[in-house]
Amino acid sequence: MHSDPAEVRKSVRKYMMIGAALLVFTGITVAANLVHLTVPLAITVALIIATIKGTMVAAVFMHLNNEKKWIYGSLILTVVFFVVLLFVPLLTVSDTFGTHINAPGPAHVESGQEHKD
């Protein structure tokens, strides 16, 4: 990151431009919501825009485009664990231990009765 005042002065314009770009992307996100897309497409579009915005904040405002390797190292480790964390839900649908793949469902479900707590 910049430590020289002259370089910081040059970056001020960049901060303003990124701020404006973030506001434009927010407008695009809301506009995309007004167009009634299918749910998977809407999720994809919204998350792509959010990722672009997040990258701009991290790279420019948080100065990650020009940092020391110790910070990159700790963040790479974090990203690895974060991705693992986000994929943990997959285990809930792939957990078929002790069940037969084509096993019939419980009797009360088949007969149409709802489970009540």
Place this chain on the structure above:
Amino acid sequence: MNIPYTVETRPDTGLANGKLGIWLFLASEVMLFGALFSTYIILRTGAVEWPHGELSVLLGAINTVILISSSVTMVMAWASLKMNEWSKHRLYLILTFVLAGVFLVNKYFEYAEHLSHGEGPWASTFLAIYFTLTGLHGLHIVGGMVVMAYFIGPGAKMAKTSPEQFTNRIEYTGLYWHFVDLVWIFLFPVLYLL
């Protein structure tokens, strides 16, 4: 006794201790919010139906604009210090604090609207994860405001006694604040739009 490496960089990391410290803290925050986003995915994929349009997109979008603007003022507060423009630094830091307050006021009206209709976190799975995620995020906003209030008030004295250390502290506050903004950038589409 002086704490070492608050201004000068450590020879092994090339960083001041506070800088590495705040990034490690933010890494733990990523995991905290990551766990809740993961919970959201489990709840949403497991739900038979998921409400759409329950939240005010307008209020959510306004809050997004407020937080993005506060990120700009925060980075400008740090840049002004670097450029030795003290009065501008004060102005930008106070602006950031005010914008954070406006965000919370906006959030209060949102919460009050829901609660007046009996739509608390107990009412549905969606509202439970909504209040949990936005409530935790709101607490982070409050935390940031406490730190900013300190640097606007009593903590500002350090700018005279140790200007470089003060600049570093503002930088770390900024990193935290941008992270809070970054989390909202994902919360807004996930909760309000999808």
